[in-house]
Amino acid sequence: MERMLDRIAQELIPAFEKAGYDPSYAKVTVSNRPDLCEFQCNGAMAAAKAYKKAPIMIANDVVGNLKDCPVFEEISAVNPGFINIRLSGEFLAEYLRRMQADKDLSVEKAKEPKTIIVDYGGANVAKPLHVGHLRSAIIGESLKRMGRFMGHKVIGDVHLGDWGLQMGLIITELRRRQPELPYFREDFEGEYPEEAPFTISDLEEIYPAASKKSKEDEAYKEEALEATFQLQNGKPGYRALWNHIMRVSVTDLKKNYGKLNVEFDLWKGESDAQPYIPDMVQDLKDRGLAHEDQGALVVDVKEETDTKEIPPCIILKSDGASLYATTDLATMVERMKLYQPDELLYLTDKRQEMHFIQVFRCAKKAGIVKEDTKLTFLGFGTMNGKDGKPFKTRDGGVMRLENLIGEINEEMFRKIVDNHEIDPEEAKKTAEIVGLAAIKYGDLSNQASKDYVFDIDRFTSFEGNTGPYILYTIVRIKSILAKYENAGGSLNEGQIHAAVNESEKALMLELSKFNAMMETACEEIAPHKICSYIYDLANAFNRFYHETKILTEENEQQKSSWIHLLMLTRDVLETAIDVLGFSAPERM
Numbered sequence: 001m002e003r004m005l006d007r008i009a010q011e012l013i014p015a016f017e018k019a020g021y022d023p024s025y026a027k028v029t030v031s032n033r034p035d036l037c038e039f040q041c042n043g044a045m046a047a048a049k050a051y052k053k054a055p056i057m058i059a060n061d062v063v064g065n066l067k068d069c070p071v072f073e074e075i076s077a078v079n080p081g082f083i084n085i086r087l088s089g090e091f092l093a094e095y096l097r098r099m100q101a102d103k104d105l106s107v108e109k110a111k112e113p114k115t116i117i118v119d120y121g122g123a124n125v126a127k128p129l130h131v132g133h134l135r136s137a138i139i140g141e142s143l144k145r146m147g148r149f150m151g152h153k154v155i156g157d158v159h160l161g162d163w164g165l166q167m168g169l170i171i172t173e174l175r176r177r178q179p180e181l182p183y184f185r186e187d188f189e190g191e192y193p194e195e196a197p198f199t200i201s202d203l204e205e206i207y208p209a210a211s212k213k214s215k216e217d218e219a220y221k222e223e224a225l226e227a228t229f230q231l232q233n234g235k236p237g238y239r240a241l242w243n244h245i246m247r248v249s250v251t252d253l254k255k256n257y258g259k260l261n262v263e264f265d266l267w268k269g270e271s272d273a274q275p276y277i278p279d280m281v282q283d284l285k286d287r288g289l290a291h292e293d294q295g296a297l298v299v300d301v302k303e304e305t306d307t308k309e310i311p312p313c314i315i316l317k318s319d320g321a322s323l324y325a326t327t328d329l330a331t332m333v334e335r336m337k338l339y340q341p342d343e344l345l346y347l348t349d350k351r352q353e354m355h356f357i358q359v360f361r362c363a364k365k366a367g368i369v370k371e372d373t374k375l376t377f378l379g380f381g382t383m384n385g386k387d388g389k390p391f392k393t394r395d396g397g398v399m400r401l402e403n404l405i406g407e408i409n410e411e412m413f414r415k416i417v418d419n420h421e422i423d424p425e426e427a428k429k430t431a432e433i434v435g436l437a438a439i440k441y442g443d444l445s446n447q448a449s450k451d452y453v454f455d456i457d458r459f460t461s462f463e464g465n466t467g468p469y470i471l472y473t474i475v476r477i478k479s480i481l482a483k484y485e486n487a488g489g490s491l492n493e494g495q496i497h498a499a500v501n502e503s504e505k506a507l508m509l510e511l512s513k514f515n516a517m518m519e520t521a522c523e524e525i526a527p528h529k530i531c532s533y534i535y536d537l538a539n540a541f542n543r544f545y546h547e548t549k550i551l552t553e554e555n556e557q558q559k560s561s562w563i564h565l566l567m568l569t570r571d572v573l574e575t576a577i578d579v580l581g582f583s584a585p586e587r588m
Contacts, residue, residue: 001098001106003516005029008039008085011071012062019061021047028085030513037074037084038509044081055081089498092508096496099511100568105575106515109151114342117335118144121158121257121264122348125249126170126203129256129401131391131454135380138443140347141262141581142527143378149579150522155339158253159331160269162246168228169210170203170245171238172220175227177206183237192237196244200252203245232274242271259405261436261581273330277322280330280368281315289366290315301361313358328359332368343374345525350379350449378525381451383443391454409435411460412468416588430585434468435460437582441467444580445531465535470577473538474584476545477570483551484563491567494560503544507565510540514572518579527580534576541569 002010005028012026025043032040044059051058059077066075074086099106120140123133140156147154174197175184181197182188198206214221231238250267257263281297284290290299295318302310313325335341346356356377363369385391393399413431416422422430442459446452462468485491499505513533521529550566553559574584 001102001108001515003519004095004512005039005516007095008071008087011066011069012041012043012083015062015065016043018065019058021051021058021062031084037086039085039087041083041085042081044077044083048081059083087509089505092505092512093496093498095512096508096565096568099514100496100564100571105568105572107149107518108515113151113153115153115155115339116147116343116345117155117157117339117341118147118345118347119157119159120144120347121156121262122161123158123253124161124166125253125269126166126207126245128204129253130398131383131401131404132398133401134260134404134439135383135443135448136347136349137257137260137262138440138581139378139380139448139527141260142440142444142530142579143345143347143525145579145581146518146522146525146527146530149518149575155266155341156264157266157268158257158264160250160253160267162269163232163271163274163327165224165228166207166211167231167242167245168224168226169214170206171227171231171241172224173206173210173213174198174241183241185237188237192240196248198244198248200248203248256402259402259436260439261583268331268334270327270331273327273334276330276333277326280333281326284315284366287366294318299362299365301358301365303361310354310357310361313362315362324355325359325362328355329363329366329368332363336369336373341373343376344369345376345378347378347380350381353377353379376525378448380448381446383454384451386453386455388453405435405439408438408456408460411435411456412438415460415462426587430588433583433585434471434588437467437471437577437584439467440580440582441470441531444527445535447526447528465531467582470534470538470573471584472588473541474570474573474577475586475588477541477566477573478584478586480545480550480566481563481570484559487551489560489563491563494557494564496564496568497557497561500558501547503540503547504562504565507537507540507544507569510537511565511568511572514576530576530580534573537569537573541566 008028009026012028013023016023016026021043025047026041027043028039028041030039031037041062044055044062047053047058048055056077056079059081063075063077063083066072069075070088071091072085073088074084076084078084118140120136120143121133122136123129129137144154144156174181178197182192210224214224227238231242281290284299285297290297292298293312296314297316298312298314300312302312314323315326315329316322332344335344348356356375360375360377363375364371369375383391391399393403409431412435413427416427416431416434417424438459442454443452445465458464459466460468462472481491496508499508517529517533521527521533548562550559550562553562577583
């Protein structure tokens with residue numbers, strides 16, 4: 001279904017042509033003066049120079065051809081040459097009726113669907129998720145859903161950190177604590193135990209302890225590096241331990257990501273890329289793309305047009321060890337082989353931008369990805385506390401993600417119970433739904449690349465630009481619809497009619513922007529634009545609600561029209577929040 005601006009332009013194009021002007025000037029925008037008009041065309045201003053004519057004369061010529069057009073309630077030329085437009089109520093109602101009848105609510109799906117892999121999450125095995133993992137999970141999940149909503153095949157990959165020094169540190173600490181375990185015996189034969197010799201709580205204590213020791217004891221660190229090397233070279237006992245670590249960690253990660261309503265299609269990690277590294281490195285050498293520099297193997301990626309220095313992409317360190325760049329490139333090899341993606345979208349802290357410039361250039365130069373494969377990096381800003389510094393616990397530590405979620409849920413539970421009588425169990429479930437909306441909307445309503453302040457008091461408020469406010473609006477609509485049905489009204493009969501007051505028309509105009517907004521948000525990888533839209537839509541609805549006695553209206557046809565307008569508003573809001581990765585309860 002066409003965008004509203006394009007639909008209005010369809011009327012203006014022949015009017016410009018009939019008046020003798022190029023139709024490219026018939027571009028329409030939303031008015032920046034809604035008190036004067038709803039839409040405007042400034043083409044006459046642009047055409048004035050080309051036609052050596054006063055813009056108001058051009059505007060009058062065009063408007064003269066549109067006086068009887070049923071699309072417009074009012075169209076006028078005003079000095080110095082603007083064309084001001086108000087839509088007819090019936091035309092707008094018909095647009096919304098078509099929108100309501102469309103399962104995609106007027107959004108046109110991609111004509112050429114792409115396969116897109118979104119690399120987000122980036123959790124490290126054997127470590128608990130903390131607030132630093134929040135933005136990647138929340139933004140990445142919304143990007144995955146946005147792409148799918150537009151009709152693309154989108155694959156979400158968590159890309160675990162599961163192959164580095166932390167594995168060697170855990171193995172070393174386990175060997176110190178439980179040397180009798182069969183994994184450390186050189187003479188052990190047979191099957192290793194199926195049950196892990198540790199729990200997730202054990203791992204979360206073991207890793208920090210081992211990491212601390214490695215910083216204080218050089219011999220211990222060397223032992224951990226050797227354990228990492230032996231694991232990566234296939235030592236059976238260490239591989240068996242690694243499998244235990246993976247199973248225990250991934251089970252816990254899935255549980256915690258689940259609390260954020262975040263799901264990954266692939267649970268691959270750095271380890272999956274390892275088999276591809278030797279052949280990739282050899283190919284880079286054979287084709288003369290990689291060369292030695294101070295003992296390391298590097299690929300030059302600088303370009304003549306660079307305005308800043310772009311260092312070479314290091315493939316192997318001087319001791320032969322691989323780096324993040326090596327793993328990322330090898331992961332690309334695997335992804336191209338298994339999925340043939342049209343686009344790879346990476347979501348990490350914006351401080352990693354240089355790393356991805358180097359990796360992307362190396363991948364293109366080496367032909368690891370096709371020439372037309374799109375490589376996109378979206379770097380996000382920092383989540384800060386009210387002091388403007390990275391968010392910490394009260395005692396200055398990094399807050400665990402499940403603790404943050406718990407704090408938000410407790411605050412929402414308190415507000416829900418304080419507001420009205422409710423069953424405690426229902427209040428708890430509702431608090432979890434609204435708490436998730438508070439967290440996700442609080443993050444996504446900010447432009448991804450910008451830092452933002454995580455303010456629990458503000459994010460959990462039922463007023464203002466917050467997740468709870470959006471959900472409260474949806475629940476209010478659901479309540480009205482339920483009361484209408486309980487009173488004998490049918491949601492299956494009737495349709496939207498022309499607006500009878502200004503606040504109703506304002507709500508209808510806001511609804512008509514949905515398809516254009518979704519397409520723009522997806523093109524620009526900008527979930528904050530969806531948040532901005534649903535906030536405006538919620539405000540438009542609440543203004544209409546406060547000014548209109550919906551359920552006590554005596555004219556049944558009018559009441560039915562308003563009910564259908566509410567149904568469309570509910571559907572648009574619920575579709576939008578589903579794309580953002582949260583949902584609304586039935587009651588609040």
